[in-house]
Amino acid sequence: MKKTVLITGCSSGFGRAAALHFAAQGWNVVATMRTPAAGAELAKRPGVLVTRLDVQERASIDAALTAAVERFGGLDVVVNNAGFGLHGIFESTPREKILEQFEVNVFGVMDVIRATLPHFARRGGGTFVNVSSGAGVFTLPMISLYCASKFALEGFSEALAxxxxxxxxxxxxxxxxxVLDSQFVSRSAQEAAQGTIPPRYAAFARETERVSASLREARSKATSESVAEVIYTAATDASDRLRYVATDGIKPLVKLRRxxxxxxxxxxxxxHFLARPAPDGEAPR
Known part of the structure; x- marks a missing residue:
């Protein structure tokens, strides 16, 4: 029998690439997203069901699980991929955006898992794949809230295992x-553009952007498709391995941290990541 996977956040990026990859391997795919119209092309693929799931709305989680069971009979794997990143100075980030960061990246994952566990129990087992980030292993300037959410996801996932x-x-x-070919980067940029940087952080922010730009250039070979392959590997790996580093560009920092x-x-x-003080009248190095 064909296996079935439900993936959150399939409108673009890792989620869309993972949906296509699982489908290419002969799986039934429940490709979920907040706006199903964004998945019109995915819906044309054999064995793919596109349905609505907003991780901030528990009713939509239950509805998506019901639709998946009605269409394919059950689920074997759930990939918690939906997420976004806040970029900016913590001090100037509105509290409501901080709550949203955790509602999507942490509490949404918890709600999907809580809703799915009774189904897995009835089927005698299953697999969760939680898409974290290098920012859940090491930290970088100006993404403190994103790091916090991914560190929380890492700790939750490990303990829950x-x-x-x-x-x-x-x-x-x-x-x-x-990975630069997903809308994750563009949404992070949009979130950053909506915020303000207090003047006393200006030099720090400039230096951080310089370092971040060099990092983006070094990692530009990573693609959503290559990450999707790792997601599939994790989902089908019957070993007790817990973590899978999905892109080569972050491996040096992961190794350094661990x-x-x-x-x-x-x-x-x-x-490498702190702006160094400069003499009066000079730009920071």
């Missing part, structure tokens, strides 16, 4: 970073 093992449910975490001392890691990050 112990509980789920007793239920024959596997947890997988996929960690991409630096395989060196705290002092070594922090010294490197401060050297």
């Amino acid at each position: 112990y509980e789920l093992t007793s239920q024959n449910v596997r947890m997988k975490i996929v960690e991409p970073g630096g 395989e060196t001392s705290e002092d070594t890691y922090l010294a490197f990050m401060r050297e």
Whole structure:
């Protein structure tokens, strides 16, 4: 029998690429998104059901699960991909945007998992793939809230994995970073444009953008399709492996964070990501 996967956030980026990849491998795909009209092309694919799911609306989560079961009989894998990133200075970020960051990236994932677990129990097991980020492993300037949400997702997913093992449910975490061909980057830029930078942070923000631009250039080879392949690998890997680093560009920082001392890691990050003071009248280096 064909297996079935439900994927959140399929209107673009990793979600859309993952939906196409699973379908190409012969899976039934429930491609969910806040606005199903954005999935018109996906809906034309054999074995693909496009339906509405907004992770901030629990009723829509239940409706999507019901539609999936009615169409395909059940679910084998759920990929929690929906998310977005806030970029900017924490001090000037409105509280309502902070709440939205966590509602989408953390609480939305929790609600999807909570709604799905009874279904997996009836079927005797299943797999969750939570799409995290390199920003859930190491931190970077001016994305403190995005990092906070992804660190929370990482901790939640790891701890929950112990509980789920007793239920024959596997947890997988996929960690991409630096992919420029998705709308994630453009939405982050839009969010940043809506904010303001207090004047006393101006020099810091300029230096941060300079470093970030060089990082984006170095990571430009990563694509949504390559991340989708890793998502599929994680979903079909029967081992007890928990984490999958999905893009080569972030591997040096992941290695630095996980395989060196705290002092070594922090010294490197401060050297590369903190604007250094400049003499009066000169631009910061």
